[in-house]
Amino acid sequence: MLAGYDTSAAPLQPAVVLVRPQLGANIGAAARAMLNFGMIDLRLVAPRDGWPNPDAGPSASGADAVLAQSRVFGTIAEATADCHLVIATAQRPRDLTKLVHTPRSAAAAVRAEPTRSALLFGPERTGLLTDELALAGAILSVPTNPDFGSLNLAQAVLLVAYEWASAADPGARLNAYDGPASAASVDALVDHVERELERAGYFRVITREAATRRTLRNLLTRPAFSEKEVRTLRGVISTLTGERLRARGGEP
Amino acid sequence: MLAGYDTSAAPLQPAVVLVRPQLGANIGAAARAMLNFGMIDLRLVAPRDGWPNPDAGPSASGADAVLAQSRVFGTIAEATADCHLVIATAQRPRDLTKLVHTPRSAAAAVRAEPTRSALLFGPERTGLLTDELALAGAILSVPTNPDFGSLNLAQAVLLVAYEWASAADPGARLNAYDGPASAASVDALVDHVERELERAGYFRVITREAATRRTLRNLLTRPAFSEKEVRTLRGVISTLTGERLRARGGEP
Numbered sequence: 001m002l003a004g005y006d007t008s009a010a011p012l013q014p015a016v017v018l019v020r021p022q023l024g025a026n027i028g029a030a031a032r033a034m035l036n037f038g039m040i041d042l043r044l045v046a047p048r049d050g051w052p053n054p055d056a057g058p059s060a061s062g063a064d065a066v067l068a069q070s071r072v073f074g075t076i077a078e079a080t081a082d083c084h085l086v087i088a089t090a091q092r093p094r095d096l097t098k099l100v101h102t103p104r105s106a107a108a109a110v111r112a113e114p115t116r117s118a119l120l121f122g123p124e125r126t127g128l129l130t131d132e133l134a135l136a137g138a139i140l141s142v143p144t145n146p147d148f149g150s151l152n153l154a155q156a157v158l159l160v161a162y163e164w165a166s167a168a169d170p171g172a173r174l175n176a177y178d179g180p181a182s183a184a185s186v187d188a189l190v191d192h193v194e195r196e197l198e199r200a201g202y203f204r205v206i207t208r209e210a211a212t213r214r215t216l217r218n219l220l221t222r223p224a225f226s227e228k229e230v231r232t233l234r235g236v237i238s239t240l241t242g243e244r245l246r247a248r249g250g251e252p
Numbered sequence: 253m254l255a256g257y258d259t260s261a262a263p264l265q266p267a268v269v270l271v272r273p274q275l276g277a278n279i280g281a282a283a284r285a286m287l288n289f290g291m292i293d294l295r296l297v298a299p300r301d302g303w304p305n306p307d308a309g310p311s312a313s314g315a316d317a318v319l320a321q322s323r324v325f326g327t328i329a330e331a332t333a334d335c336h337l338v339i340a341t342a343q344r345p346r347d348l349t350k351l352v353h354t355p356r357s358a359a360a361a362v363r364a365e366p367t368r369s370a371l372l373f374g375p376e377r378t379g380l381l382t383d384e385l386a387l388a389g390a391i392l393s394v395p396t397n398p399d400f401g402s403l404n405l406a407q408a409v410l411l412v413a414y415e416w417a418s419a420a421d422p423g424a425r426l427n428a429y430d431g432p433a434s435a436a437s438v439d440a441l442v443d444h445v446e447r448e449l450e451r452a453g454y455f456r457v458i459t460r461e462a463a464t465r466r467t468l469r470n471l472l473t474r475p476a477f478s479e480k481e482v483r484t485l486r487g488v489i490s491t492l493t494g495e496r497l498r499a500r501g502g503e504p
Contacts, residue, residue, distance in 0.1 A: 033407065035400045062400065097478055104418070143417065148287045148315065155285065155410050162411055165395065166356070193488070202491045216488070219481040229471040236445070236468070239454045240492045 014110050014117040014164065015041040016157060017079050019132065022048045022124045024055030029154030030121075031066040032059065036158070037165035042070040043079045048123075059154075076120065076135055077187055083118035084180040085109065085224065088128050088136035089156055091149055097218050099138045106140040107163035115180070119160055124153050134217045135187075137180065137224050180224035189230050190220050196241045266362050266369040266416065267293040268409060269331050271384065274300045274376045276307030281406030282373075283318040284311065288410070289417035294322040295331045300375075311406075328372065328387055335370035337361065340380055340388035341408055343401055351390040358392040359415035371412055376405050433479040441482050442472050448493045 016034055021027050021044060031042055044051055051072045060067055073079035080086050087109070093100050101109060110117045120136060122128035133139060142151060142159055151159070193216060203209045225233065268286055273279050273296060283294055296303055303324045312319055325331035332338050339361070345352050353361060362369045372388060374380035385391060394403060394411055403411070445468060455461045477485065 036396045036403060038397045097481060144288045145290045151288055158407050158410065159414055196492055200491050215484055219477060219484060225471060232467050232471060239452050240448055
């Protein structure tokens with residue numbers, strides 16, 4: 001049992017997802033920063049030096065329980081499969097058509113979600129790749145000094161955890177929106193669209209395939225479609241595409 | 253000259269006063285945290301291992317200029333002689349008849365002062381003594397997990413510096429998103445989708461046409477797609493639908 005905050009009363013605290021973390025000491029320091037503000041759901045994607053890592057414990061300074069119950073995944077998609085709102089940190093977001101949060105507005109967004117959220121943090125040296133940022137529904141950027149902006153991993157986690165703990169309950173949402181679909185559902189939607197576009201030759205007639213794929217992924221992930229909306233969209237695609245035509249032999 | 257923020261425009265940024273700091277590495281990390289948020293006025297009171305300290309530079313990770321222009325004092329009174337508002341950090345303030353700030357309210361108080369303020373941080377192991385807290389005009393306590401509340405020195409400095417910088421522009425949002433498309437563009441997108449769905453017989457096979465049209469319109473308007481995204485989506489639809497097939501005579 002973890003000391004401190006009654007975690008049963010906060011079942012929907014966000015998952016902190018460290019993507020390809022390099023140093024065990026930074027994983028431990030991140031765990032400490034989380035527990036300082038009552039966050040316990042630590043997930044690791046492909047930690048560079050494997051897991052467990054003997055360097056993590058000392059820098060956790062007592063937050064060993066967070067390390068002990070952390071989970072390791074092979075991909076971001078696996079790590080966030082149960083998360084509906086995925087927010088990715090980026091030092092200087094560019095060329096992204098996504099909402100860019102401050103830590104404070106991200107905390108408010110997480111608090112406002114009735115379902116689980118994930119906060120992604122990239123490797124110490126490089127941060128998340130552009131294609132990894134494209135997987136997220138929104139971006140989080142800490143507004144640091146433009147010429148000295150590099151926060152270490154645990155400090156970035158600390159600020160986000162601090163804001164999460166500081167965020168007061170913003171109150172019930174006043175609309176009928178039933179919350180965003182899981183990342184897995186949205187991934188399947190993106191795959192479905194890409195598959196049909198490939199079949200239709202879309203990527204043969206455009207000039208910048210990678211950029212177009214990224215644009216597509218961005219525009220399908222950013223809206224935070226609900227599960228019902230994802231199902232509707234998939235029905236739309238199936239209707240519009242050869243699935244219908246193929247069924248009656250009309251597809252070349 | 254320090255890179256980044258125009259410090260001449262913020263002549264009254266608070267002094268960060270580290271009282272009897274123990275480890276040079278923590279002094280360096282505190283300097284880094286300060287500069288991350290544009291703070292440069294570092295003052296040291298009786299650092300345990302003297303000053304300069306060779307362990308400080310590496311952990312400053314480039315914030316060497318903050319270390320280089322730091323000043324050393326013998327007492328808190330000397331270090332804060334030019335400061336009008338003195339706020340002392342304490343992990344668990346007790347028996348004090350003083351205002352206890354959060355980092356956020358402390359930042360607001362500092363911003364509201366027309367004169368220079370000082371933020372005091374105690375030694376790593378013990379924090380400030382009760383008699384030292386008594387010297388301050390107010391207390392700052394970070395609301396951490398009651399059972400796991402110990403922040404390291406640089407992390408405490410980081411949170412205070414972050415709040416100080418955030419207080420300058422609490423609404424700051426770094427938004428790379430290029431704004432929503434016009435209603436006319438979105439309407440045209442919805443019409444395009446509906447027209448193609450009608451052509452494909454979509455509304456013949458579903459049971460609740462009006463509700464489905466509403467769902468479609470909701471899911472296409474809510475995301476606030478940009479103009480570029482609307483164009484991309486329309487290209488996608490054209491590709492997926494009979495516009496391609498019709499052109500070569502494949503449409504019934």
